[in-house]
Amino acid sequence: MSLPPTEKRPGEVALSFDPARTADDARLRFIGRLRSPWSRGHCPKNLREAREVGGTFRIEIDESFRPGLAGLAVGQPVILLYWTGSSRRDLIVQSPAHRDGPTGVFALRSPARPNPIAVGVVRILAIDPVTGVLTVDALDAFDGTPLLDIKPWLTSVDVPPAQG
Amino acid sequence: MSLPPTEKRPGEVALSFDPARTADDARLRFIGRLRSPWSRGHCPKNLREAREVGGTFRIEIDESFRPGLAGLAVGQPVILLYWTGSSRRDLIVQSPAHRDGPTGVFALRSPARPNPIAVGVVRILAIDPVTGVLTVDALDAFDGTPLLDIKPWLTSVDVPPAQG
Numbered sequence: 351m352s353l354p355p356t357e358k359r360p361g362e363v364a365l366s367f368d369p370a371r372t373a374d375d376a377r378l379r380f381i382g383r384l385r386s387p388w389s390r391g392h393c394p395k396n397l398r399e400a401r402e403v404g405g406t407f408r409i410e411i412d413e414s415f416r417p418g419l420a421g422l423a424v425g426q427p428v429i430l431l432y433w434t435g436s437s438r439r440d441l442i443v444q445s446p447a448h449r450d451g452p453t454g455v456f457a458l459r460s461p462a463r464p465n466p467i468a469v470g471v472v473r474i475l476a477i478d479p480v481t482g483v484l485t486v487d488a489l490d491a492f493d494g495t496p497l498l499d500i501k502p503w504l505t506s507v508d509v510p511p512a513q514g
Numbered sequence: 515m516s517l518p519p520t521e522k523r524p525g526e527v528a529l530s531f532d533p534a535r536t537a538d539d540a541r542l543r544f545i546g547r548l549r550s551p552w553s554r555g556h557c558p559k560n561l562r563e564a565r566e567v568g569g570t571f572r573i574e575i576d577e578s579f580r581p582g583l584a585g586l587a588v589g590q591p592v593i594l595l596y597w598t599g600s601s602r603r604d605l606i607v608q609s610p611a612h613r614d615g616p617t618g619v620f621a622l623r624s625p626a627r628p629n630p631i632a633v634g635v636v637r638i639l640a641i642d643p644v645t646g647v648l649t650v651d652a653l654d655a656f657d658g659t660p661l662l663d664i665k666p667w668l669t670s671v672d673v674p675p676a677q678g
Contacts, residue, residue: 365578365579366578367578369543370541373541373543374543375541375542375543375544375597375660376542376544376597376599376660377534377537377538377539377540377541377542378537378539378540378541378542378629379533379536379537379538379539379603379628379629380539381628381629396670397671398670398671414529414530414606415529415606415620415628417527417606417607417618418606418607418618418619418620418621418628419618419620419621420607420617420621421617421618421620421621421622422618422621425677427674428620429633431629431631433539435540439543442578442579442581443584452584453584453585454581454582454583454584454586455582456579456583456585456586456592456663456664456665457582457583457584457585457586458585458665458666459665459666459668459671463663464545464663465542465543465545465662465663467595467631467662467663469593469595469633469665469672470671471671471672471674472674473674487674487675496539496540498629498631499620499627499628499629499631500620501620501622501633502622502623504623506560506562507560507562507623507634507635508633508635508672509635510591510635510636510637510667511565511637511651513589513637
């Protein structure tokens with residue numbers, strides 16, 4: 351694996367350490383993979399753009415974890431957590447092309463972050479519990495991206511209440 | 515640290531391996547802690563219940579990561595990712611008290627899951643970028659829970675589109 355590039359855009363700030371090399375507070379187990387038409391560098395910016403472009407979007411769950419799909423229903427919205435760990439993890443302030451100036455990583459949805467876990471809210475179009483394949487309405491990550499978790503999306507907790 | 519309990523409720527299914535002991539596909543770095551009135555075993559079931567009970571809810575960001583807060587605004591809704599890793603990770607089918615029967619973990623918001631990462635959508639009430647303290651409208655995890663990430667919550671991608 352090649353080292354992450356160390357180039358920075360104007361205004362960007364890197365941590366003095368690389369979280370990828372010092373991270374050992376907790377460890378993850380990949381439970382499957384995302385299957386999408388996208389390749390590295392040729393990927394929609396977000397799920398809205400992915401829905402506009404369209405395509406076939408599937409999730410393959412590893413065999414051991416397939417019993418965990420019981421209870422999910424076609425039509426249901428779910429939250430996916432997936433690993434965007436091929437991006438660098440030390441850029442704490444970033445200057446994306448679409449922003450006016452440098453912005454903290456926690457105010458951005460950039461895949462490059464200290465813990466590169468992306469959140470995607472998608473709708474289930476089909477489920478095959480035997481082969482562990484879910485078809486969903488969109489994915490914004492490149493083919494082969496590791497999956498960490500699936501959770502039901504719930505209006506009662508996943509939409510912030512109106513400001514008081 | 516004590517071993518996780520191995521008791522199961524009727525209908526529950528455990529993996530043949532413990533993801534906590536075999537997980538090494540990716541590694542995390544904690545970036546701060548959640549501060550809440552809740553203790554282990556005395557915690558609201560979800561964010562809606564936490565809002566109803568009320569209290570003071572803060573997030574403490576470790577010093578290195580504080581530059582990443584630049585660009586977040588008071589009033590803004592954000593997604594928190596936090597680590598619920600004190601729960602066991604092998605229960606792939608669970609029988610929570612509030613459900614009629616055994617249900618796959620991916621159809622539940624249980625903290626006990628193969629990769630114990632919780633998603634919480636909260637609103638920022640105050641930010642102190644120097645001390646790295648954010649005050650938010652609610653938290654549903656016990657005091658001291660490790661924080662993994664903060665992301666802006668966006669209606670355009672974080673609310674599923676209506677069914678076609």
